[in-house]
Amino acid sequence: MEFRIDRSSGLPAYLQLVRQVREALRLGWLAPGDRLPTVRDVVAGSGVNANTVLKAYRELELSGLVEARQGSGTFVKAGLGSVDPEVMAALRARLAVWVREAREAGLDEEDVEALVRSVLSADGSGEPGGGTAAGAAGGGAAGGTGGGTATGGTGRGRAGSGTGEDRAAGAAGGSTAVGGAGGETTEGEGVAV
Numbered sequence: 001m002e003f004r005i006d007r008s009s010g011l012p013a014y015l016q017l018v019r020q021v022r023e024a025l026r027l028g029w030l031a032p033g034d035r036l037p038t039v040r041d042v043v044a045g046s047g048v049n050a051n052t053v054l055k056a057y058r059e060l061e062l063s064g065l066v067e068a069r070q071g072s073g074t075f076v077k078a079g080l081g082s083v084d085p086e087v088m089a090a091l092r093a094r095l096a097v098w099v100r101e102a103r104e105a106g107l108d109e110e111d112v113e114a115l116v117r118s119v120l121s122a123d124g125s126g127e128p129g130g131g132t133a134a135g136a137a138g139g140g141a142a143g144g145t146g147g148g149t150a151t152g153g154t155g156r157g158r159a160g161s162g163t164g165e166d167r168a169a170g171a172a173g174g175s176t177a178v179g180g181a182g183g184e185t186t187e188g189e190g191v192a193v
Helices: 013-028 038-045 050-062 087-104 109-121
Strands: 068-070 071-074 149-151 155-159 167-171 172-178 183-191
Touching: 013 087, 038 050, 050 068, 087 109, 087 167
Parallel strands: none
Antiparallel strands: 068 071, 149 155, 167 172, 172 183
8 A cells, every 4th residue: 555645635644644544445455454554664655754654543543443563563453345345346437437527528636526525415315405416327416495406417407396305316327306296207318427
């Protein structure tokens, strides 16, 4: 495992190290029993202070993810990923295609991150007043009283005009938006994103 420190990020270096270990655990790149790089190796490879690495490893140890073995190093104690690694690999491949398409459309890294954060922070629970949400693969979404904005698929559009609960469900290959009381139903083909 090789750590990358983004000095322009507002996130402290030790938290960047913690995040990268946690991501590697979720993606299946690290598993229980694997040895983390030595403090010396991390310092040499990333240029951070040894105390920063020790702080990150302590944080991981306190959360029960790693354990320090005297004279042997720091080892992964527990995993984080509960999803089948094959499913994660397939989703990662689809996401890589989406990112490439976003870059070809002129989005820079900050634009992509903002878009992903907006989707992750959207209320996708289907509860009333949910506002906007983006569907997963090929989906669109709607929410909130009086309809929401559907984003995703091959374009943008309005979905649902009801005053009741508006819901949206994204499905691979298509999307469906259902309006509440007095609403309308629209169905269409979507492009997996």
